[in-house]
Amino acid sequence: MPVSARVRTRFPSALVVFAAAGTLLLAGCGQQTDDASTIIRTTTNIAGAGVVGLERDTSQACPLPSRPDPGPATRAVTHTGGVAQVPADPQRIVVLGTPALDAACALGLWERVVGATTLTGPVPQPDYLGYGVKRIPSVGPDGAPDPARIAELDPDVIIGTEGQGDYAALAAIAPTVLAGTGSGWAAEFTGLAEGLARADAAEAVLAGYRADAPATGAEPAVAAAQAQASVVRFGAGSITVLGTDSFAGGVLTDIGVRRPQNQRGASFTVPADKLEQVEGDVIFVLFDGEAGREYGESVLRSASWKELGAASDQRVFAVEDTIWHGSGPVAARALLTDVRQNLNGYVGG
Template identity: 65%
Template structure:
């Protein structure tokens, strides 16, 4: 039977207490996230800051939402039962235009895009995230899916699950895309046959470079959507929210460690990672060993994972299986963050994400966990 537990706030300035429910180890990380209420027994509503994340078009009754945490190999899960009602704002106004099209320069060249596109195909999660962030997700008529039990990331909510899929991110299906009659295609540079030229033959196409950094990528995708002004405002609001989050949590007094487990790799997420950049925006400090770029660790040098709090990311089921073995090992249990019960499992598509909506979801995760710890 599930065991209820406390996740207590341990702010170095003011001590608050947050109650959540805890369930026994989940056999599947995805299942734990999608079905925690059914499998987790009784749940206790959070008394701390509400999670402010995710979900295009889902009408949630905020008073009925119960936020829970499931225990995975000793780590309390953050981000269960996100409020999906406010992630995607109302549609934003298009940028001013003197005609029906505008010229956009992007990673693959130059394109003439509609001044206000109505039927959009997205070829990456970052593109769907961008459409959500400027309020145009309901104009998305096709999207490449992600791996896992859901076709799209959970932090974007339920509405996006109704969007038809078009092949895969590695190989978009050109026939399926053409059949949707899009007036705009946005995404990352594809690896499928024909590349940019084949897509451009179907509809005006704007492709971003994921290596340019998530904010620059968001700017390119928003320009393709003719929403550069809306994107600039959204980014400004994000930075304000990040600063306010840091101040509210006394973030500069905490050193947070972040590690991501794949089937075969244990990688500390450094300053160049998505999570590392958001933590820096909030003002969260990093352990000395983690103040550079991302790097791999082994069981022999897990000391580099040490921190006041440790966030763990599982990349799919295979990443969870491998990560749980590490978390149950003696070397991990010797870490101060583990023995102090300050280890939290976070959602891969958020903390290893690539977009403004994911960044806002990560801020909400910090609200509910940075000054907390899990007890039996």
């Protein structure tokens, strides 16, 4: 389908509830609850963009605990920091970064997480992981964990991604696994799962996702191949088109969603006077923090933005940055839900 502002085919709104969850993610979330009075989702429109995820059900984001891999009481895990001897079934876990918390959630081990790094901003952890994870004690900000706080928690294992803190200091406290980030989110998740002795469970999670992503795109109400979706992230004074090398771009590819011709490669920045480069049949927008939202709103209110075909068609949707610019199977499934409900939707009046 062309993305011309003059020639477009309209699709009926597809407000379909996402139900194609993988085997492990169907189990429910133990004691995880969604406290509506705490997770407030009331903003329905941002500068003309419809806000996605207002009715997201996070009560089943994390399944029941998965089984550990068979084997000895400890096993060697090779990772970016070296080799760690991790316990077969850790009971006290510290996670460093959202990808590690997403992994613990996806494997059903979030209730064993005794400490986690936290986000800057109004909430300590992403909303999409549910209310329960927000009560996990902080071990410092994301990217700068405090070894003293971690040591006080007496963890069995520490997991995170490369660049999260001083590896030697962390490894002196407990076996530490830092997964690589250069081979895509699925490989990153597998590395984190190995640190939790859950490689088999991780493969089952990924197998479910790999089956559900194209099935979602093939749904008649979704018809992923018939629309070209643009993905734009606003920073503090910057506009970035997320290409197929990004997390969101990879998941969209798995679903079968087409991208505009110029977005079928690496991510790139766009000058504010070249907004035609972000055109699509539908545009999903992300805001990097409060500064990104402020700048993004100013662009969305501009005359140049309003001239875009997707804007005039009321097909611009604001999505959660922690999901679309995230990493991990729980974020990927939340993104499937967003696409299924909004790819062919229109912003309400």
